[in-house]
Amino acid sequence: MPDRGSRSGAGRSRTAIILGVLFTGTFVMGCAEMLVAGMLDLMAADLAVPLSAVGALVSANALGIAIGGPLLTFLTARLGRRPVLLAALAVFTGLNLLPALGAGLETFIAARLVIGAAEGLFIAAAITTATSIVPRELTGRAMAVVISGFAVSGAVGMPLGRMLGDAVGWRVSFGAVVLAAAVALLLALFVVPPVPAESEVGMMGQLRFAFAPRVLAVLGVGVLLFAGSSAAQTYLVPFMEGVAGISGPWIGVCLMGFGIAAAVGSFGGGRFADAGAPRALILGAIFVAASLIAMVFWGANPVVAVIALLGLGMCGAGVTSPWQHRVEHLAGPGAILAAALPASAGNLGDAIGAFSGGQAIDIGGIPAALVTAVILATVSIAAAIASRSLRPAVSSQTAVSRQPEPAMDH
Structure with a gap:
């Protein structure tokens, strides 16, 4: 060991x-x-x-x-x-x-x-x-x-x-x-x-704890948040060309910047998870929604559009570690199985977002996709706040679930 x-x-x-x-x-x-x-x-x-x-x-x-x-x-x-x-x-x-x-x-x-x-x-x-x-x-x-x-x-x-x-x-x-x-x-x-x-329970116990309602509730928060991000991210290039007026090599530069911002946010998200995962999940959802709102109302301004893109990349990736931390903590003895669930739920959210954004584009173009993204992200804020008080049923011997989340988030 x-x-x-x-x-x-x-x-x-x-x-x-x-x-x-x-x-x-x-x-x-x-x-x-x-x-x-x-x-x-x-x-x-x-x-x-x-x-x-x-x-x-x-x-x-x-x-x-x-x-x-x-x-x-x-x-x-x-x-x-x-x-x-x-x-x-x-x-x-x-x-x-x-x-x-x-x-x-x-x-x-x-x-x-x-x-x-x-x-x-x-x-x-x-x-x-x-x-x-x-x-x-x-x-x-x-x-x-x-x-x-x-x-x-x-x-x-x-x-x-x-x-x-x-x-x-x-x-x-x-x-x-x-x-x-x-x-x-x-x-x-x-x-x-x-x-x-290491686990206090057998395989069926892993299932019971990993898919407990409290865990599914927080997984649902991530699905909504990832769906909101994906509804916009999937169509970033059409947004830059058709709304922000960004074209040519600058599109590649912006996409590279988006990726770098996501990498920075992903590393930084771990510190916020350690400081308090429930609060970090709420703040991440708020900042993702704020970035999307900026794209809806001020996306025609290239400077605002780029800042919003960077914010979306950084905050969307930054929330991943707090979400993972929260899911494993709530799963308690089922943390081994629960460790695989955020990646699964995140892919579901991405698929829902890409599909929803595409349907919205057919109705009202890129602006409609962005509005759809805002709605999904806003609902995720409410869901994150509602899930803040959830606690694991029992303590666990697993790495994450044995660590109580900071009192400032209770």
Whole structure:
């Protein structure tokens, strides 16, 4: 069992290295997701299929995370986190080799379902591992390091993927993903310590506590908030071109800025989670809604539009760690399974937001999508406030749930 409370220089260095390896794993997985989004047109042209057919790769990955991640986490709840984490990385690495070796679209879509499930399993195992090696008052920051791998990949994964695709072809780009994933797997093999699956309850107990009404209520807050963000984020380029009057290379600059802001917010969110997750969740929802409102009323001003975009990226990503912290805390003894649920619920929220925004655009254009985003985010504020008083039924021996949330948020 790793030494949770070590504060010596060597102990802190060892902890930092382990967290760095876990960050590397989520970063590589996030880059693989962004790779597809950045090369949809290249893949469609090479495979001679419609763009929508290649888009199924994105949907398959999201579906795998949303359903397969929690399912695999449940089935492996009694196992140590280290072998689970290594197995998830190995599956991810092996299946991403298929497109590099010439697999067709149908095979790759099926593989992306399993890749998504492995990704969801890795996220849960990595977060449990990260929170087990730090003092309890730093669990939010440990979560943030793992989660931030995805945020950072959002800033660099898509542009890097596009450059690789243009330079060497999309299949070779997946070869680069496999190489990076293999490095992450080797690092994890030599660095990540054994972490027993400590729990007061068995597998059915995990289900009961992880899906308790109080946990589902907070998961619902995140679904609403992610849906609101996604209803706007999915259509950022049309917003910049059609509303803010931003065009040409400045669109790429703004998207890069959005990704960097998200990465900064993701790392910073861990500190707010440690200071008080319920309050951080409420404030995050308020600032996301404020950014969206600015886009609705003053988005025609390019300066305001850029500031709002940066705020949306930073606050939308910054709320992820407090949300994760809150869910695991409320799950109590079911925290091992609950660790997989925010990623699942977040993907559901993204899908709802993208669909709702698209329907709104058909009715009233980009402004209608932004209004839809504001409504969803505003409802999430009310839901976050209503959920603030929720408490776990019992104390837990898991890393997060044993730590009471600060009294200032009670």
